[in-house]
Amino acid sequence: MREFSLPALYEVPTDGNLTDIVRRNAAQHPDVAVIARKVDGVWQDVTAGAFLAEVRSTAKGLIASGVRPGDRVALMSRTRYEWTLLDFAIWSAGGITVPVYETSSPEQVQWILGDSGAVACLVETGAHAAAVESVREGLPGLAAVWQIEPAGGRPGAVEQLREAGAGLGDEVVEERCSVAKADDPATIVYTSGTTGRPKGCVLTHRSFFAECGNIVERLRPLFRTGECSVLLFLPLAHVFGRLVQVAPMMAPIKLGCVPDVKQLTDELAAFRPTLILGVPRVFEKVYNSARAKAQSEGKGKIFDKAAETAISYSRALDSAAGPSLGLRLKHKTFDKLVYSKLRAVLGGRGEYAISGGAPLGERLGHFFRGIGFTVLEGYGLTESCAATAFNPWDRQKIGTVGQPLPGSVVRIADDGEVLLHGEHLFKEYWNNEAATADALADGWFHTGDIGTLDEDGYLRITGRKKELIVTAAGKNVAPAVIEDRIRAHALVAECMVVGDGRPFVGALITLDEEFLERWLKEHGKPAGTPAAALRDDPELLATVQQAVNDGNAAVSRAESVRKFRVLPSQFTEESGHLTPSLKLKRNVVAKDFADEIEALYRG
Template structure:
């Protein structure tokens, strides 16, 4: 058993709640731009004083509509300015926010609203409203359904502001002070890779401990008046909430966009200094840049630049540092390649934070080598997002960093990662049995397998429940191989199989966007798809290269012996992945059972 801890850098308030932050910002930084919002397609600043006034106006409407302290108000919307505004308004009314993914099915909506006992729900669109209406008969506690976009100028922000016109400031002051530090701020339902989602109860204290220590440890990334962050992750995900609250706590300017479809344009317009993302985003940036260079006849130059960036980053971690020749090559490629890549990322940023899945050493070194350091972290819904992350000044690529200051990481005898700290959830809503199991002996049992080095840096090697045991008795952690295979530009997703089987196999889906370029470069018919090329020898050879790269990270007994290219994708709509892009292995195994069986036929 091994454990490591760091002293807290932020003193969690003995009482109070998250609404204190927006009041403090208005008092101490009244003219600071704390939010950016799109108005007629143009980014416009929202000052601390303006944001506080808008929050309180909506909170008055919630109070006037009968929302009581401690009641749950659900919020179902894409990431946008109104999400943050409504979240703080719900807290200012003394209520508890229940985020719902905007991609949730009617059945998932029914479960979350029913299990949480939601009194009101705020949806974004007609489609969301229809989903709520379709299950509302069984929701006995639901009294209100408000809508952000209604096709007119009278969305719920204006509606609630008008409804609360007669509520006094004193009433809002009283309501805002209702919740104490140990009261629930939110109930975030897990994505549910197995079974029904569980509601994680996160208190105001948990957010203070989490965000306060993140901001203090990453202080250069959160400089008031200088730094900004663009949030394009789902605000309903706990990682998105970390970004929201940490930005307000610092404070720095926060901009919200609903997805990554137009990310390059949004980055160029908003020009953030900090980006938060998942590994797939950074893989896309790398693969798109490489594909463009190849299309322009500059593929060899890009590959040499990439190798130089990786070598340069690795040398930064050595005692002697980069050699003179390497420094010269790096400077040349900075002018030719790296500067253009940084411009794609907004032009002002030097850092990004990545979570949700392993980033991989290759990408970590590549981005640090081009002057855009991606700090990898690790956390779960139950840990209020990050429970470990790489410090800006002592990054160790290939790990998920050191413990959140003020918390403890312990590795149990069986390799499971155990956690202790004020940032942890207090339990699962309406699920005492699951709470007792997860929070045994005062430690949160993550279900993840990991190791701690002598400096307290954590490496995650797999999930306890996802460990495969082959017919030969070999234990296999799928994530190690999957992450390496998925790094290939042609690969969208990969799932390793082999539990109880004679050898390890894999299901692979193809990135359709990149496939179009690859098909053209390899003389394949126009309009080729994964379905038409899944048996193509050239495509299979390219995927085999990705598999070989994955196999290089493991022993022969753990390596993928056979794979199948699927003609379909793993999608959230089909239930194969969660909104945070985690594989639902049971669903995939069921839906593609025939493909798996084909791997093991003689």
């Protein structure tokens, strides 16, 4: 057994709640832009003073509409300015926010609203409203539904709430703001549910204070008030998105929200954030898109040389001698030709990003640090209020997920499981005492992840206990290690390793539709040819084999993928194969593609 901890850098308030943040910002930084909103396609700053006024007027409407202290209020919307405004307004009315993914089915909506006992629901669109209405008979406690976007001549939810609360004074909101204490629930975040019904994870105001306060203090150069900014494009129904929302408010630095990730490149150029928080797929796309563009322009060899130089330069930074003179000169040349253009794609002002949700991969980590845009990898779960470990800006170890959140403890159990302890952890699973007792045994949260700690307290995640594959030969295989390497290839969208009880390890692979079109053009094949028509194409199989070979290079032969199948369709949230946070529902994939798995082992 091994454990590591760091002293807390932020003192969690003994009392109070998250509404204190917006009031403090308005008092100490009234004219500082703490958030920005899109108006007619143009970013407009909202000062701390103006944001507090909007939060108060919206909270008055919730109070006037019957929301009481402790009531659960559901929020179903894409990431946008109103999400953040309504979140703080719900807290200011004494309520508890219950996020709902905007892609949720009516059945999922009914479960979350019913299980949480939501008394009201704020939805973004008419389609969301229809989803709620279709199951409303099964939700007797749901008293009100408001729609954020105006429709049918009716104003949007925020305007409706302001009108409803126009007769209340500020003192009413101030009184409500003081009701919730640090250990009271701030939100109930329902887990993505890779198996079974999603569980409602209760995160308190203390959880967010401990989480965001310590992150901001440890990464203070990335959170300089009046200088720094962050662009939020992750779903706010996911706990990582909430971290990206609350931490900038605590700093405070300017926060911008992007509803459509397809517009991310344009918004990065317009907003020009100094800090980006995202998932590995975002950074993989940046790399793959840049490489594909270079190849289409006949500059593929130059890009590849620049990439190898960036990686070598970054690796040399970790050595005692540092980069050689020759490497520094090559790096300087490529900085003008390639790296500066890549940084411009990321907004042109940023030097750092924080990545979580899945492993980034060492090669990609070195590449980005080598081009002058350091991606700090972290690790966390819904139950740990997002990050429970992250790489510090001044002591990064690429290939690890960093050191524990200051003020918390990471322990590796005798069986390799990662255990957590700290004020940032969740309080309980809503209405589920049995699951709570299982997860919080002996005062430690059992993550279900397998990992190691080095002598400096840096954590590596090597797999999931429940996802470990045991082959017929008795070899334990952690699928994530191979999957992440295979998925890093531009042509691969998703990969699922199989082989439990089988003679060898195999894989199911789906193709990235965007890069498939480029591959078709490069190989002289008809545009628009679907993946289903290419499953046995020798050239395509050879390209996918390259990705598999790269994945195999990370493991022993006994753990390597011997055979793979290219699937005719995608793993998507709509197909039921991915969670809203883009994690594989392995049991669903295994069931739906049982014939494909059998084909791997036939003969």
